[in-house]
Amino acid sequence: MRGRPTIYEDDSIIKKAQELFWQKGYTATSLSDLQKATGAGAGSFYNTFKGGKKEVFQKAIAERRLAFDAFKNELNQSDSPLELIKDFFRSNASADEIEHLKGCIIANTVVEMTFIDEKLEFDAVQILKEVEEMFTQTIQREKNRGNLKSTTDPEILGRYLITFWCGLNTLRRMYPDKKILKEQIEMQLAVIS
Structure with missing residues (x-):
């Protein structure tokens, strides 16, 4: 049977x-x-x-990790990776309201799984740390090439960008308004000019 x-x-x-x-x-x-x-x-x-x-x-x-891996490859092949990072953040301002309300599934998971499921929280934290490292490595390369004015340590800037990412996903829910988001995003991105 x-x-x-x-x-x-x-x-x-x-x-x-x-x-x-x-x-x-x-x-x-x-x-x-x-x-x-x-x-x-x-x-x-x-x-x-x-x-x-x-x-x-x-x-x-894990499927979201694949999306970040694809973005990392794109950054590694780009002639202007800092602009790609900026465009990544800028694209959030033009998303529709449903996307704003969803936020980031990885950041959502870190918040939801704290005190609930250590393994799921750990997996999500690891993905965010990988993204942070991707930002840090890109900033370091661009600093070495003379394409970054900031004198802030690349590791601090990488951590700043992942902090900004997590905060942006809350801000998007508070202000699902393209104009407000665009202004906030541009102000935050000035740090990697």
Whole structure:
């Protein structure tokens, strides 16, 4: 006798689950929510994701790491990586209100998982630290090339940018207004001129 079929673990399933986690958070997302979002029944869901909701969440978070890795490659190949970093931040001002309200799934996870799930919090913190390191290395290279006026240590600037990123994701919820966000972003980015 044949068991229940498993669902295919493809990018679209993880992306659908990720969108749900992004909007509701890990804790508020139920198995029923995930089944509706992915189109999977309980049996096939657990046959595919033996670790249940937590496994799907970890894969959704890992998928975001891939996006940051792609950005890192783009920075490494760019003739003007500081402008790419600035454009990354500037693009947030022009996002729609839903994007503003969602914020950053990685930063959201750090806040939500503190005191709840040490492993999920740790994974999210590691991703933010990798992004911080990406900023730091880029700033150091540009400083070495003479393309940065700031005399502030690149490590401090890298940490500043990740602090700015986390703060911006709260500010976007407070002021989902493109003009306000643009002004705030430009003021903050002056530090890497």
